[in-house]
Amino acid sequence: MYKRGMTFLIVISMLISHWALLPALAESGPQSAPLNMGGTQSGIVRVRLSSLGNPSSLKLTVSGSYTVNGQTLSNGTTAMVNFNKSAGQLTLTVGGSVLSMGSSFRLTRQSGGLKIAQSRVSGNVYPGDMQFTARGSTLYVVANVFIEDYLYGVLPYEMGNSSGLEALKAQAVAARTYTLNAMKSASSLYDLVDTTTDQVYNGTPSGNENCRRAVDETRGVAVKNRNAYTATYYTASNGGQTETVKNAWNVSGADYLVIQDDPYDLSNPDAVVKSVRVSAGNPQSGKMGSLLNRKAAEAFGSGASVTAVYAITPHTPRYVYPSRLYTKLDFEVAYTLNGQSATGIITFDIFSELESALGMSINTGKNELWSVTQNGDTFIISARRYGHGVGMSQRGAMQMAKMGYTYDQILGFYYPGCVRVLYTLNVPLEPTEAPQPTQAPVIIETPAPAVTAPPVETPAVPAWVNTESGSLNLRSAPNGNAKIIRTIPQYAQISVSERDSTWCKAAYGGSVGYVMTKYLSFDASVVPAAPTAKPDFPASEGGLTACVTTEKGSLNLRKEPKSSAKVLCTVPQNDQVVVIEPGETWSRIVYEGIQGYAMTKFLTVEAKTAPTAPPSALPMEPMRALSMPVLGRVNTPLSTLNLREGCSTDTRILLEIPKNDYATITAIGDTWCAVTYQEVSGYCMIQYLEFALYE
Numbered sequence: 001m002y003k004r005g006m007t008f009l010i011v012i013s014m015l016i017s018h019w020a021l022l023p024a025l026a027e028s029g030p031q032s033a034p035l036n037m038g039g040t041q042s043g044i045v046r047v048r049l050s051s052l053g054n055p056s057s058l059k060l061t062v063s064g065s066y067t068v069n070g071q072t073l074s075n076g077t078t079a080m081v082n083f084n085k086s087a088g089q090l091t092l093t094v095g096g097s098v099l100s101m102g103s104s105f106r107l108t109r110q111s112g113g114l115k116i117a118q119s120r121v122s123g124n125v126y127p128g129d130m131q132f133t134a135r136g137s138t139l140y141v142v143a144n145v146f147i148e149d150y151l152y153g154v155l156p157y158e159m160g161n162s163s164g165l166e167a168l169k170a171q172a173v174a175a176r177t178y179t180l181n182a183m184k185s186a187s188s189l190y191d192l193v194d195t196t197t198d199q200v201y202n203g204t205p206s207g208n209e210n211c212r213r214a215v216d217e218t219r220g221v222a223v224k225n226r227n228a229y230t231a232t233y234y235t236a237s238n239g240g241q242t243e244t245v246k247n248a249w250n251v252s253g254a255d256y257l258v259i260q261d262d263p264y265d266l267s268n269p270d271a272v273v274k275s276v277r278v279s280a281g282n283p284q285s286g287k288m289g290s291l292l293n294r295k296a297a298e299a300f301g302s303g304a305s306v307t308a309v310y311a312i313t314p315h316t317p318r319y320v321y322p323s324r325l326y327t328k329l330d331f332e333v334a335y336t337l338n339g340q341s342a343t344g345i346i347t348f349d350i351f352s353e354l355e356s357a358l359g360m361s362i363n364t365g366k367n368e369l370w371s372v373t374q375n376g377d378t379f380i381i382s383a384r385r386y387g388h389g390v391g392m393s394q395r396g397a398m399q400m401a402k403m404g405y406t407y408d409q410i411l412g413f414y415y416p417g418c419v420r421v422l423y424t425l426n427v428p429l430e431p432t433e434a435p436q437p438t439q440a441p442v443i444i445e446t447p448a449p450a451v452t453a454p455p456v457e458t459p460a461v462p463a464w465v466n467t468e469s470g471s472l473n474l475r476s477a478p479n480g481n482a483k484i485i486r487t488i489p490q491y492a493q494i495s496v497s498e499r500d501s502t503w504c505k506a507a508y509g510g511s512v513g514y515v516m517t518k519y520l521s522f523d524a525s526v527v528p529a530a531p532t533a534k535p536d537f538p539a540s541e542g543g544l545t546a547c548v549t550t551e552k553g554s555l556n557l558r559k560e561p562k563s564s565a566k567v568l569c570t571v572p573q574n575d576q577v578v579v580i581e582p583g584e585t586w587s588r589i590v591y592e593g594i595q596g597y598a599m600t601k602f603l604t605v606e607a608k609t610a611p612t613a614p615p616s617a618l619p620m621e622p623m624r625a626l627s628m629p630v631l632g633r634v635n636t637p638l639s640t641l642n643l644r645e646g647c648s649t650d651t652r653i654l655l656e657i658p659k660n661d662y663a664t665i666t667a668i669g670d671t672w673c674a675v676t677y678q679e680v681s682g683y684c685m686i687q688y689l690e691f692a693l694y695e
Contacts, residue, residue, distance in 0.1 A: 030413035043425030064112015124203030164401030168214035239385030240266035265396035478503035561586035618646030632689030
């Protein structure tokens with residue numbers, strides 16, 4: 001009994017040393033990031049709309065007023081941009097007139113913005129000049145947007161309008177800092193892209209007043225450490241302790257982002273926590289009991305059976321003090337063996353023996369923080385941390401806002417030693433049209449009617465698919481018998497322009513049709529979290545690209561190769577998948593990061609081979625240099641990713657980067673990116689990397 005009592009005191013002491021000091025930190029409050037006056041900066045950021053892919057045509061709708069070649073496009077005007085990839089030439093069709101625009105032209109904003117039918121949220125407006133540039137067979141669509149307008153479109157997708165105002169203001173400053181830093185090392189065509197490679201940007205959604213207010217009330221403010229823009233990493237939840245860049249990604253830099261306890265993330269009830277309960281008196285039942293008995297047999301002899309648990313202690317952190325990323329878990333137990341009772345200690349490896357077995361995994365990187373508490377005769381083992389843990393915790397920032405802390409205190413806590421700098425962001429006083437390239441003669445196909453402005457449209461609103469079957473039919477008419485245009489995956493976001501109690505008119509992926517209202521949620525917070533989308537994997541690096549061809553409009557991706565297996569998701573007709581293991585009846589495939597099985601007869605597979613690079617020179621592609629470390633986590637259907645000497649799968653492999661390891665990205669192109677891993681520099685295909693700056 002004395003031994004059990006001493007062990008219990010040791011456990012309590014550890015918990016006090018690791019957790020009980022956190023409320024004291026909260027009571028004293030974090031230091032505010034001081035405010036300094038800065039100079040004047042350019043206020044226009046160039047955002048490449050890479051989410052459009054490489055389109056051959058785009059449908060634009062003017063919501064305001066634009067000019068091109070001296071012609072005014074008034075509110076409601078529609079225009080078509082067509083791209084001849086083989087010739088590298090652009091045309092613009094307006095009101096029946098087709099204008100040859102050469103290889104580059106700009107639509108210059110006078111007021112309002114442009115809607116793009118093929119964008120991810122077709123009802124959103126892009127409030128800026130729109131530049132179209134053809135380089136070879138690639139079309140670059142670049143929105144030239146005032147930074148503050150750009151942030152109106154970033155915050156709703158990075159944190160969400162329902163968050164506390166002060167948390168949103170901290171998020172706005174972090175996003176503005178990242179933007180200004182990216183503008184320092186821009187390519188000749190653009191500064192940022194509109195995906196998670198930089199920051200998610202879908203134009204400006206309607207509403208979101210809290211997000212707008214957060215941007216307005218921090219207008220021009222960025223943060224710096226040591227006279228350089230702060231590395232404004234952020235994470236969904238750090239689990240109660242921040243992480244360093246070195247520990248998270250094994251790279252140097254941003255050493256001011258230290259390990260520190262975070263009581264705010266820890267106390268937020270919305271932070272992700274996975275727990276399992278262990279009974280002190282009857283632990284031999286259930287999954288934990290099976291694990292304990294198996295380990296007891298290994299430790300004490302065949303036939304040993306655990307009868308009680310006296311204490312559970314996490315220990316052996318992966319990194320040096322004060323890290324609490326523990327890797328071992330000790331159970332002090334009583335057990336019987338050959339009719340005799342005894343006590344002993346059983347040690348488990350947390351990540352190799354317990355995490356998967358107990359269903360406690362949150363991240364693929366195995367960086368969760370495990371802790372143990374006791375409630376009466378029950379031990380509660382918990383795992384926390386959703387994301388890399390570096391920089392600002394979004395859940396922690398939200399909790400700080402609820403507790404009354406201001407955004408400058410939030411920034412001061414998560415970016416230690418930072419100072420706020422207030423910049424004046426320049427924007428042209430009057431819209432001016434950029435010089436146009438020499439134009440070919442205008443080809444008049446039909447007399448161009450006068451353009452009149454139609455009635456102002458009702459702003460489109462976002463909605464999320466929420467069905468039991470895993471997908472939703474987009475139909476050509478508001479009728480259950482109407483033609484199915486395509487299927488929309490579960491949890492996908494769509495844009496709704498008309499709505500009644502039964503049907504909604506909606507746009508998704510460039511297609512417009514009708515969906516049933518009852519299968520939509522108009523509040524993102526009540527939609528279950530969707531599986532994290534991963535990039536598709538090209539045939540040349542780990543599988544064959546296949547196209548879904550069914551008669552029903554979609555294909556089930558199942559957990560096992562049998563028709564009765566659980567459906568993981570549905571793959572829309574004509575979408576591409578990657579076939580990892582082809583088979584006669586079933587094939588193992590990857591779709592948007594989800595791996596499973598689909599029937600082979602519904603897949604049209606075409607193997608592709610990369611062109612042979614000339615031996616005289618290593619193939620390259622234009623790239624945008626990055627000034628702030630951007631880290632990518634390897635995610636392939638195989639176990640490693642090739643780091644190559646050039647931008648081609650025919651070039652020499654320098655080394656292989658293990659799956660889930662992080663590499664440093666120094667420059668980004670359309671298909672390849674420049675990568676450094678273990679002091680070796682080369683090139684990797686960008687589709688294989690999950691970018692870790694904003695996670």
